[in-house]
Amino acid sequence: MSSDADAAASFDRGLLSPVAVGHDAVVSDDGVLAALVRAELGLVRAWSALGALPGETADSIAEAWESLVIDVDSLAESAVGGGNPVIPLVPLLKNAVPPEVRTWVHRGATSQDIVDTALMLISRRAVDALVAVLTDVEDSLSAFAAEHRDVVSAGRTLAQHAVPTTVGYRAVGWLSGIRRASVRLRQLTLPVQLGGAAGTRASFLELGGPAAGELPERYAEALGLDHTVAVWHTSRWPVTELADALAQTTDALGKLAADVVTLSRTEIAEVSAGVGGESSAMPHKSNPVAAVLIRSAALRAPQLAATLHLCAALAADERPAGAWHAEWPTLRELLRIALGAATHAAQLTATLSVDPHAVARNLALTRGLLVSERLSIVLTPLIGAERVAALVAAAGAGGDLAELIRDLPECAGLDIPDLLDPAAYTGDARAAVDRATTPADGTEEERA
Numbered sequence: 001m002s003s004d005a006d007a008a009a010s011f012d013r014g015l016l017s018p019v020a021v022g023h024d025a026v027v028s029d030d031g032v033l034a035a036l037v038r039a040e041l042g043l044v045r046a047w048s049a050l051g052a053l054p055g056e057t058a059d060s061i062a063e064a065w066e067s068l069v070i071d072v073d074s075l076a077e078s079a080v081g082g083g084n085p086v087i088p089l090v091p092l093l094k095n096a097v098p099p100e101v102r103t104w105v106h107r108g109a110t111s112q113d114i115v116d117t118a119l120m121l122i123s124r125r126a127v128d129a130l131v132a133v134l135t136d137v138e139d140s141l142s143a144f145a146a147e148h149r150d151v152v153s154a155g156r157t158l159a160q161h162a163v164p165t166t167v168g169y170r171a172v173g174w175l176s177g178i179r180r181a182s183v184r185l186r187q188l189t190l191p192v193q194l195g196g197a198a199g200t201r202a203s204f205l206e207l208g209g210p211a212a213g214e215l216p217e218r219y220a221e222a223l224g225l226d227h228t229v230a231v232w233h234t235s236r237w238p239v240t241e242l243a244d245a246l247a248q249t250t251d252a253l254g255k256l257a258a259d260v261v262t263l264s265r266t267e268i269a270e271v272s273a274g275v276g277g278e279s280s281a282m283p284h285k286s287n288p289v290a291a292v293l294i295r296s297a298a299l300r301a302p303q304l305a306a307t308l309h310l311c312a313a314l315a316a317d318e319r320p321a322g323a324w325h326a327e328w329p330t331l332r333e334l335l336r337i338a339l340g341a342a343t344h345a346a347q348l349t350a351t352l353s354v355d356p357h358a359v360a361r362n363l364a365l366t367r368g369l370l371v372s373e374r375l376s377i378v379l380t381p382l383i384g385a386e387r388v389a390a391l392v393a394a395a396g397a398g399g400d401l402a403e404l405i406r407d408l409p410e411c412a413g414l415d416i417p418d419l420l421d422p423a424a425y426t427g428d429a430r431a432a433v434d435r436a437t438t439p440a441d442g443t444e445e446e447r448a
Contacts, residue, residue, distance in 0.1 A: 019293040020340035026125045027332045027339075029072045035118035036085060037065055038223065040093055042117070042192070044104055045222035046215050052208055053104055061097050061104070068096045083325065086111035108196060108203035108212075112233055112319055116193035119331060120225055123242055124190050126335040130249065133342040134182045137253075138175060140349035145171035146437040149430055152423045153270065153359045154370055161366050163373050164422035167270075167354055169429035170259065172436045177252035178345075184245040191238055192220045195231030198318040233319055236312035239327055243305040246338045253341045254298025257291040260348065264288045269358040273348055290348040297341035304334040363422055368401040374425045375405075382410040 014021035025031060041062055048058040070092055078088035086106075094102040106114070148167035155165035194216040196203040204212040220227035232238055263271040273288040307330045311323040363370065372392050379388045391408075395401040402420060405411050418424050 017296075017337070017340075019297045019344060020336045023340045023343045024336040026129060027122055027336050029076070031122060031125075032118065032332070033070060033072055033075065033085075033089075035121040036089055036114060037068075037070075037093070038121055039114045039117040040090075040106060041065060042219055042223040043107065043109055043114075043194075046218040047104060047107060047208070049218040049222065050208060050211050050215060052211075053101075057101055057104070061101060064096045065093060068092070082111070084111050084115055086114045089114075108207050109194065110197045110319075112324065113193045113195060115328070116232075117219075117223065117225070119328065120190045120192065120238065121223060123331070123335060124225060126339055127185050127188060127190070127242075127245075130246075130339055130342050131182055131185050133339075133346050134178055134185075134249070136346045137178055137342065137349050138182065140346070140352075141171050141175040141178065141256075142437045144349065144352060145169075145175060145433050148354055149433045149437075150423075151354065151356060151359060152363060152426060154363050154365070154422075161362075161370055164363070164370055164426050166426055166429045166433070167359065168433040169426070172433055174252070174256040174259070175436055177255055178249075181245070181249040181252045184248055188242055188245055189226045189228065189238060190242070191226040191228040191232065192216060192223060193232060194219050195233050199231040199233040201231070234315040234317065236308075236315055236327070239331060240305075240309050240312050243308040243331065243334060246334050247301045247305040249338050250294075250298040250301035250341050253294050253345045256345060256349075257294035257298065260291040260352070261288050261295065264291075268362060269355055270362060272353045272355065273351065290344040293344050294341045294348070297337035300337055301334060304330050304337075308334070367395065368420045369395055370422055371420055371425050374419065378414070378419060379405075379411065383408060 014024070044053075044058050044061050047053055048055050070089070075085055075088055075092075079085040082088070090106045094105045097105065145168040148171065151167040152164050153167050153170070154161045155163050155170075194204070195201055201212075201216075204215050208215065217227045228238075260271060260273060262268065264273055273290055308327060311320070311327045311330070314320065314323040316323070369392060375392065376385070376388050379391070383391075387408075391401075391404055394404055402416050405414070405416050405419070
């Protein structure tokens, strides 16, 4: 049995959030601490880039911090007094370098500059990882759609059989949503924050003169983040746009997962997830666990994004009281579950399989009525809408649809097998699969 101290130190290891287990190192407390130190070092490098201190001095500071060991638990406890971890971190960083260079540590910055920049550093790493995983998902879905391009299946609307579609076309729907989410993620602006105490940058200009006007740009270059002219201390669009892109990503993954859960039901059984699935009490079961975990993330993400929008709306004055602080764990959790959901989606789509016999069985359940929309279009000019409705009702009551049509003298010239063939009424489905799975000159945004 671990001690209370051990339990506090390991409060959230993912026991109740299995979707994220093993995929959240980027956003862990250790990752946050590393990003905070990197944000501070980036500021030193930015001052050096302006020529304010020698490059070798910046290098010596970097070397000193590289070997510095900081206890995360102790830093977290110390952060309570000032309300953020930068306040107790700065003295530790200053004490790790010679006294004559300590003035260059955190020079001119406020704690919000460092926290916001560190969160953008974490977000950059997480988004890059997310895009890479989504690329694998897209590749798997593209291959799956092409493979099942011609497998005709029952399309469902409001949980009922509607008209024919194809397995490949359904996969194109999943693919298009995920591609669009990837486009949004790639287009994000993840900027540094460097505004000083109230966003006016007065401290930097006082310390560095007019040349310090270039400091934010040098800071962005040092950290590999974006540069924006405006300070965003209380204009939180970088956070809300990121939140929206992450929610859109989990929406798209959630749609995929929802369909897999439905289609893998025992009584439908058109697809099999292929990974995981054991039950603690029922050994016959093969649960679609990856899809279940993806759905758990998709259900949580919109509320997390909404919280970030609420924080942005309540970002009062020149630094929000509480709203800013509420962003940190919310954004981290959103990044965390998006990464986990995408990783499980990559595993799911790489092993997703189709049972063509089950697809064919379900396709035939309505005994031809799956093409009733086509019948209405073709037969109404010949026999009128009322007789078409009566025909469909008779077939629904157990009549043989082909024989019922064949008995109508007005329909003598029709190719009835073709009229009732679901494969002949899939519209643009096959062409859409070809467009979505064939390399094109257009951009990913256009294809999405």
